[in-house]
Amino acid sequence: MSLGKKQENFKEYCKTVQVSPDYNTDVTVSPLLFGNNLEHTRSCIHNGxxxxMxxxxxxxxKPECYHGCPAGWYRIGEKTNIIFNEKEDVSVLQASESYTRHADDYHMKRRHECNAVTIVNHYGxxxxxxxxxxxxxQKDCNYECRLAVKVWQPTVIRIALTDRDGNIYIQEKxxxxxxxFEVKSVLLHASKLDENADLTISFDGCGTISIGAVSLLPEKNFHGMRPDVVELLREIGVKLLRWPGGNFAGEYxxxxxxxxxxxxxxxxSYMGLxxxxHSMxxxxxxxxxxxxxxxxxEIGAEPFITINPTWNTPEECAQWVEYCNGDGDTEYGRLRIERGYKEPYNVRFWSLGNEFGYGHMEGDNTPIGYGKKGIEIGKKMLEVSPGLTLCSSGPYPNKDWVEHAARPLGQIAPLVSLHSYVAQPLFAEPDKYAEEYYECISKVDTQCRKLVHKMRSELNDDTLRISFDEWNxxxxxYRPKSVNDGIFTAAMLHMLMEEANPSGIYMACHFEAVNEGAIRVEWDKSFLTPSGQMFSVMKNHIGGKLCFAVRDAVATEKNNVLTITLINRSYDGTKKFKIPKxxxxxxxxxYSSENVLPYSDFAVKNVELQLMGDSYEVLLPRHSVMLIQMKNSLGN
Structure with missing residues (x-):
């Protein structure tokens, strides 16, 4: 489509929109539309x-050349001998033992996962x-350093936090x-802010030690996670969280x-996926x-777990369900209780793998093969916990997969997964900024909405619902965030609310919040991106009666509060809305911005609504979003 045609279409968007709420609707905005992913990708977990630390x-x-030091570490001592061996290598006697290991039920074919570092001081x-x-x-913060170490002779190990020049902030023994292997820990106090400190682990005298793992965590953490990032997940209103993948589900x-x-x-990682x-x-x-x-x-989200149908047996998948949902009369429910978690987790939503049919996932990627395996696994899971809601995978929309996978699986899995990513704007040539912006934003309708309609038509079964569990x-x-992304996110959330009821979208999950869309994490802070701001705005619709929904205006009512969100998608024009009082x-x-380019952000300001007769007239500037909430004090 030419730029002129896109601009012409967006001129249509810029016509005045009359918001006319219907307060008698019985359709509510499901919280499950405001889902996100927590997949172990790139920097979502690591550095996320x-x-x-x-x-x-x-x-x-594998170790570095000559010195044998593990990647990410350096050697201390000019003649220190570092022996770096995998668990399978028994040529170095006990020195080759690793501390890390997999559980007994581990079937995947991977390499170089279980290592230990043996350090030998030959000369003393x-x-x-x-x-x-x-x-x-950070200055005046405490950090727990934990080591799993075995020794061949009594040894005093020094753990030191230093600056880059070796000046010691604190040293413990x-x-x-x-x-x-024995696990011990010390508390290290940072006396000053330092973005480039060193951690050293060393000993004196002849001898041999083996280090199996090292941990460094801030004393204040939430289950090993950053509290500031956890709080931002709550701020953007995540009500459904999909884990551990995505693609990573096939590696877990x-x-x-x-x-x-x-x-x-x-x-x-399998196949360099x-x-x-970012973590080797x-x-x-x-x-x-x-x-x-x-x-x-902690954040008020429903868990949505993706199993590994290729490398976990049907029995092992069922055991996972039992661990989450079983009581003390079941083997794995009892194990959960013994581990300190008395109450069942009651996980309702489970996905039978991820993106089968695309070829990048291990396992049977044919619709018949996947469907047969999915039924076998799903039935085992339902035997353990009959109330589950299962979701099937596949390259949808796809008629062959509908016939041989979605429909046969429909007897146990009423949800069918849909994924869609739109092309990113490069913004490399100034004379193409508008064209690229329109190309991206228009894909909400020409790609994502179109796929929903096509999938609905191909499923042709009201008992099968869509789980739009990856979109972005x-x-x-891989790139800086921008207002372009924020407008896209706002438009996608509008589309999902508008299409949920007529097109059978049961749930949706953005991919993904941490460091890949909504939340940016840096070493000393975290903050919302423009996409994150839009999630925080749109979450106000959750649980409200859907009174009005078109592309650029959605209105909901809850507890006598009318919530309206308005979008102007135009690159360079204003847009008018009329809203009844x-x-x-x-x-x-x-929420507005001077431009949509990388590193742009929404500025937020309160504006006074102009009442014209019995309606407000709102004029939105280019590429902007507005949140309006009005309270009906009479309650009618």
Whole structure:
């Protein structure tokens, strides 16, 4: 479509919109439309919600050339001998043992996941050990440093926090005397702010030690997660949280989470699927089922768990359900209780894998094969907990998959997954800024809405509902955020609310909040992006009666409060709305920006509504959003 045609279409959008609420509607806005993903991708966990401060803290991968030091670490001592061996290598006797491991029910074929670092001081004339630089610490904060260490002789190990020049902020000592791994910890106090501190672990004298894992966490954390990021997830109104994937679901083994966090082996990424490129292609297994459920409860979200149907057996998938939902009379429910979680988690929503049919997931990617496997697994899960709501996977819309997967699975899985990402604007050439902006924003209707309609038509069954559980602007994880993304997010949420009832969208999950869309995390702070601001605005519709819904205006009513959100998608023109007076104005906030380019943000200001007769006239500037709330004090 030419730029002229796009501009012509957007001129149509800029015609005055008359908002005419119907207060007798029986349609409510489901909280499940305001979902998000928490997949272990890129920097969502590592350098994102995880409070863990160290790189490669479990020594995954292969060592560096010559010195044998694990990636992300450096050697201390000119003649220190570092032995870096995988668990399978028994050529170095006990020195090759690893502390990290997988649970017994581990079937995946991965490499270089279970390592330990053995440090040998042959000569006794120097300090030996390992260190890591680039650690960011806050002034007057405490950090817990935890080590799993075994020794071949009684050894005093020094743990020091220093500046980049080696000046010591604080140094503590731990004594080890066991020939088996023992976990001990010290509390380190940072006396000043330093974005590039070092952590060193060392000992003196001849001897051998083996380090299985190292942890460095701020003393204040929530299940190993950053409290500031957790709070922002609450702020954007996440009501459904999908975990552990996405693609990562095919790399995850839930029973590993039953091990202590430092003992859980890292997971190697399959086929370079970008699930962990910022952490050397490995996920370090920081969040388990218990942590995830605690997070969901903390932010008020329903958990939505994706199983691994390729590498977990039907029995193991059913055991996961039993762990979450079983009582003390069941084997895995009893295990959960023994681990300190008395009440069942009551997880309702489960996905039978992710994106089967695309070819990048391991397993049977044919509709018949996937459908057969899904039925086998789903029935086992339902035997354990009959009240589950299951979601099937596939490359939808796709008639072949509908016939051979979605419909056969429909007897146990009433939800069918849909994913869609739209092309990102490059904004490389000034004379194409408007064209690229329109291309992206228009995809809400020409791609996402169109896919929903096509899928609804192909399913042709009202008992099958759509789980639109991945959507975003493409490569939102590799580029700076912008008002372009914010307008797209606002328009998508409008579309989802508008289409949920007529098109059978049961739930939806943006992909994904942390460091890939709504929340930006930096070492010393976290904040909402323009997309995050739009989630925070649109969450005001949750649970309200849907009184009015068109592309650029949605109105809901709840507890005698009328909430209206308005969008002007135009690149360069204003847009007028007429709104009937409902009652006293409580909120009238405008989110606007001078441009839509990278690094742009919405400025927020309160504006006074202009009453013209019995209606307000609102004139929105280009690419802006407005939130209006009016209170009906008479209650009618």
């Amino acid at each position: 919600i995880s409070a863990q 160290l790189k490669n803290r479990k020594f995954a991968g 004339k120097e300090e030996s050990g390992i260190g890591q630089s680039g650690i960011s610490v 731990l004594e080890y005397d066991r020939a088996d 083994n839930w029973k590993d989470g039953l091990l202590p966090v430092d003992m859980r082996a890292p997971f190697e 970008e699930t962990q490129p 292609g490995y996920d370090f297994n920081e969040i388990n089922t218990d942590d995830f459920i605690a997070l969901c409860r 602007v493409w490569y939102g994880w 409902y009652g006293e104005t409580m909120v009238s906030s405008l």
